[in-house]
Each structure stands twice: as C-alpha cells, then as structure tokens.
Amino acid sequence: MRIGIFFGGPSREREISFAGGRTVYDNLDKSLFQAVPVFVDSHGNFILLDWQYLYKGTIRDFYPPVSALPPSELKLQVYLESLGELSVDEQDRIIAEVGRRLRPDELAGLMDFAFLALHGPAGEDGAIQGLLEWYGIPYSGSGILPSAFGIDKIAQKTLLHALNLPSPAFRVLTAEEFDAADPAALLAYVEKELGLPLVVKAPRQGSSIGVSIVRDADPAKFVAAVERSLFRRTVTREDWQRLGAQDRLAWAQHLTDIREGIGLPVVLDEFSAVSSQSPVTGNEDGLTTDNPQLTTNFIYHPEALLRALDERLTLQDSVRLTNTQGEQQVLLEAFVQGREFSCIVVEDVDGSPLALPPTEIVKGTEVFDYRSKYLPGMARKVTPIELPEADIQRIREQCEQLFRTFGFQVYARLDGFITDSGEIFLNDPNTTSGMLPASFFFHQAAEIGLNPSQFLTYIIRTSLAARRRGGLQPVKLGRQLRALDAAVASRQREQKPRTKVAVIMGGYSSERHISVESGRNIFEKLSSSAKYEPVPVFLTGSSESYELYVLPINVMLKDNADDIRDKVLHLSAGHGQHPVLERIRQAATNITHTYAAQSVAVPEKLSFEQLAQRVDEVFIALHGRPGEDGALQQQLERVGLPYNGSGAESSSITINKFETNKRLREAGLRVAEHRMASRLEWEADADAFYTSLESQFHYPFIAKPADDGCSSAVKKIKNRAELEAFCRLMFRDQEDLLEDAARTLSLGFKEEFPRKDAFLVETLISRDGARHFLEVTGGLLTHHRPDGGRDIEVFEASEALATGEVLSLEEKFLAGEGQNITPARYAPEAQERQRISDEVKAELKRVAEVLNIEGYARIDAFVRIRETGAVEVIIIEVNSLPGMTPATCIFHQTALAGYTPYDFIDQILEYGKSRKEELGVRS
Known part of the structure; x- marks a missing residue:
C-alpha cells in the first residue's frame, strides 16, 4: 500500500512537521507499506522529495538550495519566502534540485493513502483534507469540518462556553481595536474582566507559538505580548542605536525566526514624522515609498531588514514590522492555576473514542513553549499524571466527551489543566499531534503496548474506516481495508529469525538525553528492517558499577533519560504499574491484540553475561563517559559481544581532548x-x-x-x-x-x-587573515579489506554555522535549529570547492589513522583558505561515537555518498562483527 507522507508546509510549525514526517517515513512497517515522501514548501507546492533530503537537519539546509540563494554578505540560511516573489519557472528550477513538482491531479496516481504530518494553517485546518477528498484520496486524522474547527481557538472557546463545558473565561481582541485603544486603559479593562495573570494567544497557531503570559499590570509587557501574538514588532531609534553590529544581527535572526520571532516577509510601517530629507525609493530589497507620513515597505530577507532599519531609523523615531501572514485577532484568556496535562484520544476499532493515559507536563518556564516541547530534558512528562485514579478517569472521560462534541475522528490531542479543587479545564484541542519519537502521540500509545510502527499501522487502518464511513469511495476503501487487515494478520503469524542487537542508551553524563535520542533513532531504524531485532537497553549507575536494564517500549519512549531512569528504578523496586494503566490496557485489547506483538512488560535488570546470552551484538548509543571512554568496550569484549565504533584503546584516547590534541600535534597535524x-x-x-x-x-x-x-x-x-x-x-x-x-x-x-x-x-581559533574561514564537521566510515587491512571512507564535511559564540545544544539537536550546509561551501567554483574538500578529507583521514579509529567517527575542525589557495585544517575534537539523532549531520553526509541511515547503521554493525571474527582468527 503506497503511503504519501505530507510534511513541511507553509506554517510556522513546518520544522516540526518536517521532523515528524521523517519519523513516519522511518517507522512505517516496510512489509505493509511503501512510503512516498511529499514535501510541501512554504508556497504550497507539492514536491516528490528525493529521499536523501529527508535526513537534513532543517528545511533551510536544503530548500531553497544554495544555488538559488541571493548574494549574501552574512551567508544566512533562509526559507523560500525570503527569495521574494518568484515566477512559476523560477520555482520549478528550485524544485528540480531536490525532487519533482507534483500537480494535485497527479497525487491519486502516486498513492493509495495520504498520511498528514502537516501542522497549523494549511495542514490541520481542513484545506488539504478538502483537496484530497476532491481527488478521492483517503487521508489520516479528522475530516474537513472537525479539522477546520480544531485549528480555530476562538470557535472552540465559543462552543465550549455555549455548551457550559469548563473552559477559561476569554475575550477576543482585534488588531484594529488594539491599535485604537490606549494600552493602559485596555489592560485595566481586561484585568477587570479576566484578572491577572493573563494568557495572550495567537488563535490559529500551534506548538505554543505566539503565546505569552502577562503577570503584572504593566502596559509595556501587555503591548509586547499582544504584538507577539499578532506577529509584529515595534522598533524605536533609541533601542536600535543601543545595539552593536553583532547584536543587531542576532536580534534580526531572532526576530525573523518563524517560531519565536515574527518571521518573514514583513511589512515595514513608519508612523513617526520624517525629516525634511526625501525617503529612499524602491531598491533591490523590494522597498517602496508612498506618503512620507505613512509608508509601506515589503522586506523579504534578513539582510534587507538590517539595511532598512539602519536607514529608516536615522529618519524615523520608530518603525513597526508586521509579518504579511500575521494574525488579525488575539485571544485573551483567564489564567488557570493548575497542573497541566495532555491526552491523546483515539478511535477504538468500533469507532468510539478511547482516551490514552494523560501525561502531566512538569515545566520550569511559565509557558510550555516550542523549546520545552521539542528539546530533550527541558520539561518532564509524567505518564499517567500523578493523581488519584478517580481524577484520572474524570480527565479521560471529559477528553472523550470533547472528542465526540467536536466530531473529531481517528485521533486528537487534548490539552488541559486540573486545579487544586479538582476542576478540569480542557483547552486547545489539536487534530494533529507532533510526531517526534517521544511525542505524546507515540509516548502514550506505548503505554498500551504499541511501538511507533504498530501505532502508525493502526492510525492508517482507522483513518481508512473513518473516510469510508464519511462516504469517500466506500467500495474501493472497503477492499483496501480487507487487504490491509489480511496483511496485518499475516504479519503477526510470520516470525522470521532476526539478528538481535542490544541498543545501549542513557548513561549519567550531561549527554544522557541526547544519548536516548540517538538510541531511540537506532532502535527505530533497526526495528523497521527484516534483518535486525533491536533490544533497547538502558545504562545507569556509576563509573564504578554499570547497571543494565532491558526496556519495554513504553519506558523507552519516556521523554528523556531522567524520566526513563526514574521509571526503571520505580518499577525495579517492586512498585506496580499504576492501576489506571491496567484499566486502559484492558480497554484497548481490541487494538493491541491485533497490532502489538507482545504485552507490556517491566524493565529487566541484566548482567553483561546475561546480555551476551540474550543478544548477538551491541550498538552503543552512549556519548561521552560512559560509552566513548573504552571501559564499556572492555566489558563487551570480556563477554564476547561485537560492538560498534572504535576499540577500547583508541576510545580511551579520543575521549580525552587533551591527549587527542597532543597525539595529533606530535603527528604534525594542526591543533589549537x-x-x-x-x-x-x-x-x-x-x-x-x-x-x-x-x-x-x-x-x-x-x-x-x-x-x-x-x-x-x-x-x-x-x-x-x-x-x-x-x-x-x-x-x-x-x-x-x-x-x-x-x-x-x-x-x-x-x-x-x-x-x-x-x-x-x-x-580561540580565528580567521588569522585567511580569505575564507569556516567550521566544519566531517564523518567517516571504515571498511575491512579481504587482506585484513581497512579502508577509511571520509564523507563530504558539513559547514556548521553558529548563531552564538559556540554551537549550542539546540543547534545540534533541536528540530529546526542549527545551520548545517552539506557539502561545506569552501569556494563558489565547483572545481576549486572540490580541490579544497579533497585536502580537508585527506587531513581527516590522517586523524583517523593516527588515532586508530575504527567503525565510524565524527571529526570537528576549522578550515582556513589563504589567498594563495593554501588550505589549513585545525582539528578541534574527535567523537568516536557521534550523535545519531534523526537529524544529525552525519546522516546528511552519508546520504550524499548513497547510504540511507539504515544502510549506514548496517555497515557499522557489520564492521563490528567482522572485527570480532578477525580477532577470533588471530587468537
């Protein structure tokens, strides 16, 4: 069955949609489905995407391609809309570099079903659902009407209050009313009506985009919150002149961020009186001039914005920037003091709603914002919420009632609060959930025993049934349902022997959360294959004593390493499962009996000897200590288990940056x-x-x-x-x-x-007068030769662009953050770029040889290119077990060499086995 996965889109949530689409692509059961990746760009074009671009870190890493970017002093990455108005021919040329444009009337010939991983406007508002129905294509999730209702927070609030269902008091404020009012008087009125604190929301956005909490009766903070929800910003001459050049750049990058800023393009409105000088007329930035007392200018690119502000704020007291797709209304809500939760509701096999165990969101900031939602370790997710069973049941019942009331279909995510007095407020229902590996969507499904692959199969089956009930091609969809049911039943009966791989994740270092993300990604890639059977293993304890636990799927999909550790220790201490989980699992047996291979278990503690009896080999997904220091490798060698990466001796060197630098310097390589x-x-x-x-x-x-x-x-x-x-x-x-x-x-x-x-x-490594200076990260893979030697394959390095002083955790691992360009832009001319690249790769290969690196690795370096063309590579550090999260740049590099992520992981595992076999022959 061909599954078209729609992801990306024009909304502000496009990066999470892109990452979620990749998760669906990776986790679809390959024996049942064929994935067809349909990337939707910010102009709404459908693109049959070449597979290798799925594994880029962000949309901007590949689209628009580097060749389409305008000349830029700062070399900033931008979205397609920053290229300005493009003709159809210009868009076609851009699209052709990453895939093939799809006309809407082509979709039905390419797919049997559309899985929608799109978010926000044009994704979960009924628009794409209507287009698919027009062409007779069944799709996932709710239909047109409930989708349109699910995106509109104002309509939701109105209905909830009309039905006397618990919901915070609210008011709607239009942009016109806000502009006409005195801020202090308006705030006083709102405070009287709704009280403080006050929640200010953009009414058609998700992922907490455009949401603020106003806690004090401060008109300036109120104005800032409303402007945030309207996606506009007022800039004064005084504020602008206070910033230095680097600060202005950082400010512009934050302002134009589609999630936390207002995004581009913007309209530049000037309201202050101008000087006697004539304002500058239109230029290459797309600026135009009208009445000097009120002019409107369109800004598409961050550098154009910087130039425009420099220019205008010498003439104006202030300017206002408004995103061209900004909101025109703001939702003001009374603040609810309570515990926040989120609950996934799915349709049971008979079409009735079934609420999964609600998750409490324990956060450290006042808003569960984009960063807290999607970066591991920023918030805690406790499932089920720690409440008496009767209260959890009330939450579930109210969520199921709201699912029916709004006419949702297949699944929905319902958020809410429960107060100290036990009152439940439901808020912001979503017809599409985020689909990252540990999102609520997969996290709660795992509590009834479904892994991501099984849950996706169930969602596809349930969606087909929902579309058929709605009258969409009932005969055709009836045949598809019967064929899918037969294939699922056959899959359950089939039990082919597969190689068992322990995927060890977690640890106790500051890198433990990223290790879990890497481990889960490896688990998912292996579990969707016919060759491997991954076994998730969590490592905790201390450097003196490791503790290994085999994880059931529901524990592996906890939000982060600390949540996993707490759950493991809780269950291992003999504390039973929460009684509500047993109740929900019993209610879900009609689902799990068909789609889950085994029932939910509890973590099982193992020794290394017992692990060797359970599995055939090991993939170490740990980072830093423990994992990369050689100690764990020694334990695995002791029990005869092959593993990925370098051997114990080499690992003990590369973990120590000082020792690594010392050895590289002695070998004649450049280091700081x-x-x-x-x-x-x-x-x-x-x-x-x-x-x-x-x-x-x-x-x-x-x-x-x-x-x-x-x-x-x-x-x-x-x-x-x-x-x-x-x-x-x-x-x-x-x-x-x-x-x-x-x-x-x-x-x-x-x-x-x-x-x-x-x-x-x-x-600090600096440019030092070089013509070109950049930071790169390069991956490599080693291969055994028949004669017992090894070849080192060095991939094209990625250029890493830090927005701050050093690359941050977010830039490396948060979906949509970071700027990695692969291959690195050493020079504009292709031949010169390749010459420099070959020299860089030769240096990275020397590093691998000096340090006796095996399996794979990532090497970070700075590159200076002199006016003479001479190339200097300064090594920063070596990672013998690099991050393997879904969007890490090593996957960008291997894709250029023709390896899918699964192929790359398979090569790593095969090298580990061949190394063990060779050592066995030698001994």
Whole structure:
C-alpha cells in the first residue's frame, strides 16, 4: 500500500512537521507499506522529495538550495519566502534540485493513502483534507469540518462556553481595536474582566507559538505580548542605536525566526514624522515609498531588514514590522492555576473514542513553549499524571466527551489543566499531534503496548474506516481495508529469525538525553528492517558499577533519560504499574491484540553475561563517559559481544581532548594551543592560577571539559570575571549551579554544567587573515579489506554555522535549529570547492589513522583558505561515537555518498562483527 507522507508546509510549525514526517517515513512497517515522501514548501507546492533530503537537519539546509540563494554578505540560511516573489519557472528550477513538482491531479496516481504530518494553517485546518477528498484520496486524522474547527481557538472557546463545558473565561481582541485603544486603559479593562495573570494567544497557531503570559499590570509587557501574538514588532531609534553590529544581527535572526520571532516577509510601517530629507525609493530589497507620513515597505530577507532599519531609523523615531501572514485577532484568556496535562484520544476499532493515559507536563518556564516541547530534558512528562485514579478517569472521560462534541475522528490531542479543587479545564484541542519519537502521540500509545510502527499501522487502518464511513469511495476503501487487515494478520503469524542487537542508551553524563535520542533513532531504524531485532537497553549507575536494564517500549519512549531512569528504578523496586494503566490496557485489547506483538512488560535488570546470552551484538548509543571512554568496550569484549565504533584503546584516547590534541600535534597535524587547568592549582592560589592562564592565553579563549561532548560547558571566555565564574562552576562541590556564576556565563534555562577536577583551555581559533574561514564537521566510515587491512571512507564535511559564540545544544539537536550546509561551501567554483574538500578529507583521514579509529567517527575542525589557495585544517575534537539523532549531520553526509541511515547503521554493525571474527582468527 503506497503511503504519501505530507510534511513541511507553509506554517510556522513546518520544522516540526518536517521532523515528524521523517519519523513516519522511518517507522512505517516496510512489509505493509511503501512510503512516498511529499514535501510541501512554504508556497504550497507539492514536491516528490528525493529521499536523501529527508535526513537534513532543517528545511533551510536544503530548500531553497544554495544555488538559488541571493548574494549574501552574512551567508544566512533562509526559507523560500525570503527569495521574494518568484515566477512559476523560477520555482520549478528550485524544485528540480531536490525532487519533482507534483500537480494535485497527479497525487491519486502516486498513492493509495495520504498520511498528514502537516501542522497549523494549511495542514490541520481542513484545506488539504478538502483537496484530497476532491481527488478521492483517503487521508489520516479528522475530516474537513472537525479539522477546520480544531485549528480555530476562538470557535472552540465559543462552543465550549455555549455548551457550559469548563473552559477559561476569554475575550477576543482585534488588531484594529488594539491599535485604537490606549494600552493602559485596555489592560485595566481586561484585568477587570479576566484578572491577572493573563494568557495572550495567537488563535490559529500551534506548538505554543505566539503565546505569552502577562503577570503584572504593566502596559509595556501587555503591548509586547499582544504584538507577539499578532506577529509584529515595534522598533524605536533609541533601542536600535543601543545595539552593536553583532547584536543587531542576532536580534534580526531572532526576530525573523518563524517560531519565536515574527518571521518573514514583513511589512515595514513608519508612523513617526520624517525629516525634511526625501525617503529612499524602491531598491533591490523590494522597498517602496508612498506618503512620507505613512509608508509601506515589503522586506523579504534578513539582510534587507538590517539595511532598512539602519536607514529608516536615522529618519524615523520608530518603525513597526508586521509579518504579511500575521494574525488579525488575539485571544485573551483567564489564567488557570493548575497542573497541566495532555491526552491523546483515539478511535477504538468500533469507532468510539478511547482516551490514552494523560501525561502531566512538569515545566520550569511559565509557558510550555516550542523549546520545552521539542528539546530533550527541558520539561518532564509524567505518564499517567500523578493523581488519584478517580481524577484520572474524570480527565479521560471529559477528553472523550470533547472528542465526540467536536466530531473529531481517528485521533486528537487534548490539552488541559486540573486545579487544586479538582476542576478540569480542557483547552486547545489539536487534530494533529507532533510526531517526534517521544511525542505524546507515540509516548502514550506505548503505554498500551504499541511501538511507533504498530501505532502508525493502526492510525492508517482507522483513518481508512473513518473516510469510508464519511462516504469517500466506500467500495474501493472497503477492499483496501480487507487487504490491509489480511496483511496485518499475516504479519503477526510470520516470525522470521532476526539478528538481535542490544541498543545501549542513557548513561549519567550531561549527554544522557541526547544519548536516548540517538538510541531511540537506532532502535527505530533497526526495528523497521527484516534483518535486525533491536533490544533497547538502558545504562545507569556509576563509573564504578554499570547497571543494565532491558526496556519495554513504553519506558523507552519516556521523554528523556531522567524520566526513563526514574521509571526503571520505580518499577525495579517492586512498585506496580499504576492501576489506571491496567484499566486502559484492558480497554484497548481490541487494538493491541491485533497490532502489538507482545504485552507490556517491566524493565529487566541484566548482567553483561546475561546480555551476551540474550543478544548477538551491541550498538552503543552512549556519548561521552560512559560509552566513548573504552571501559564499556572492555566489558563487551570480556563477554564476547561485537560492538560498534572504535576499540577500547583508541576510545580511551579520543575521549580525552587533551591527549587527542597532543597525539595529533606530535603527528604534525594542526591543533589549537592547549593546556589542562586543574582544581588543585585553583584551590592552592586562585589569583596565580588566573594570571598563569592569562599569560599563556590572551582573551578571548575557549574553556571546556576535556571529556564531554554535545557542546556541554564549552564557553568563550572574554575576561577575568567569566574565567572566575567558569572555575567556580566547574570546581563547585554542590550539585546545583551557582546562580551568580551562571548569570555571568549567560547559561540558558536548564543548561547543564558538569563538575570536574580539571578542564581544558585552548586558544580561540580565528580567521588569522585567511580569505575564507569556516567550521566544519566531517564523518567517516571504515571498511575491512579481504587482506585484513581497512579502508577509511571520509564523507563530504558539513559547514556548521553558529548563531552564538559556540554551537549550542539546540543547534545540534533541536528540530529546526542549527545551520548545517552539506557539502561545506569552501569556494563558489565547483572545481576549486572540490580541490579544497579533497585536502580537508585527506587531513581527516590522517586523524583517523593516527588515532586508530575504527567503525565510524565524527571529526570537528576549522578550515582556513589563504589567498594563495593554501588550505589549513585545525582539528578541534574527535567523537568516536557521534550523535545519531534523526537529524544529525552525519546522516546528511552519508546520504550524499548513497547510504540511507539504515544502510549506514548496517555497515557499522557489520564492521563490528567482522572485527570480532578477525580477532577470533588471530587468537
């Protein structure tokens, strides 16, 4: 059955849609379905996407392609809309670089079913649903009417209040009313009506985009919140002149971010009186001029925005920027003080709603925002919510009632609050849920025993039944249902022997959450294959004593490593499952009996000897310590289990950045000047310690742990105060951060900072007069030769662009964040670019040879290209077990070499087996 997966789209949630579409593509049962990736661009074009682009980190990494970007001083990545108005021919040329344009009337010939992973307007508002019905294509989720209703928060509130269902009091504010009113008077009126705190929402957005909480009777904060929901921003001359050039760039990048800013294109409206000088007329930025007292200008590109603000704010007191697709209304809601939850409701096999166990969202910020929703470790998700069973049942019953009331079909995600007095408020129903591996969608389905692949099969089957009930081609869909049911039954009876692979994830370092993301991704890629049977294993404990637990699927899909650890320890201590889970699982037996291969189990503790009896080989998905330091490798070798990556000796070197740099320098490779800075030196005489470092390294320099990755505690130290703060945090005795030191280093919310007895100091690698200077990360794969030697395949490196001083955790791993261009842009001319690339790859290969790297690795470096054409590669660090999250750039690089992610993982596992066999022959 051909499944067209629709993802991307024009909404502000397009990056989560892109990541969710990739999850669906990877998890579709390959024995039942053939995936057809349909990328929807921000102009609404349908594109049959070449598979390798699915594994890019963000949409901007491949679309629009580099060749279509306008000349740019700052080399910023942008979305298609920043190219301005494009003709159909121009759009066709851009589309042809990543796939093939699909006309709507072609869709029915390419697919039997459309799986909608689109979000927001043009995704879950009934529009795409109507188009598919026009062409007779069945699709996932709710139909046209409930989808249109599900996107409109104002319509939802109106109906809830009309039916006397519990919902916060609300008011609707139009942009015109807001502009005409005095902010202080308007806030006083709203405060009288709704009270404070006040929730301010964009009424047709998801993922908490455009949402603010106003806690104080402060008109300025109220205005900022309303403007955020209208997707506009007022900029004053005073504020602009206060910013330096780098700060203005950072401000523009944040402002034009489609999730947290207002996005592009914008209309630039000027309201202050202009000087006697004539304003500048239209130019290449697309600026136009009308009445000098009120002009309207369209800005498409971030650099054009910077130029326009520099120019206009020399003439104007202020300007207002408004996104051309901004909202025209704002929803104002009374704040509900209570515990926040989210509940997935699915249709049972008979079409009746079944609420899955609700999840409590335990957050550290006042809004469960985009970052908290999608970056591992930012919020805790507790399933089921820790309440008496009767209260959980009331939540489920009200969610099921709302599902019926709104006429939802197949599935929906319902959010809400329960107050201390037990009152339940349901809020913001969603007809499409986020579909990242640990999203509520998969997370709650796992509690009844369905893994992502099985749940997707059930959603497709239930959607077919819903479309048939709605009258869409009942005879044809009836045949499809019978064929799918027969295929599912046959799949259940088929039990082919597969190679068992323990996927070890978790750990106890600051990289544990990313390790879980990597492990889950490996698990999903292997579980959808006919060759491997992955076994998820969680590692916890300490460096003195590892503890291994085989995870059931519901525990593996907890939000992050800490949630998994807590659940494992809870169940291992003999505490039973929550009684409501047993009740829900019993109610879901009609689903799980058909679609789940086995019932939900509890974590099982294993020794390494028992693991060797259970599985054939191991994939280590850990990062840093433990995992990359050789100790775990020694344990696996002891029990005869083959594993991925480098051997114990090489791993023990590459985990230590100081030792790695030392060996590379001795081999003639370029590395930064470096030294270890120890706690003993600092405690003996802190001032002498600081002076010693300052005499060897001029500010700014880099300070970082010598044996952690994922940008953990990597800081650019610019002065003595920052150096002192870094040392106090690194050498602290307490677990909690020191607040004043954390402020000095501008640590982000929930940013972790490890405690160590020493850290690494390096010179800051700079351009040093080079013609071109860039940061790259390059992956490699080793192959065994028949003669016993090995070949090293080095992939095209990715160019990594940091928006801050160093690449952040978000830029590396949060869907839609980060800028990675593959292959790296060493030069504009293809021949020169390839010459430089070949030189860089030769240096990376030398690194692998010097350090005896095996299996695969990722090497980070800076590249300088001199006016003479000479190439200098300065090695930063080596990762022997690089991140394997769905969007990590090593998958971009392997795709260029023709490897799908599964092919790449398979090669890694095969190398581990061949290494064990070779060692066996030698012994």
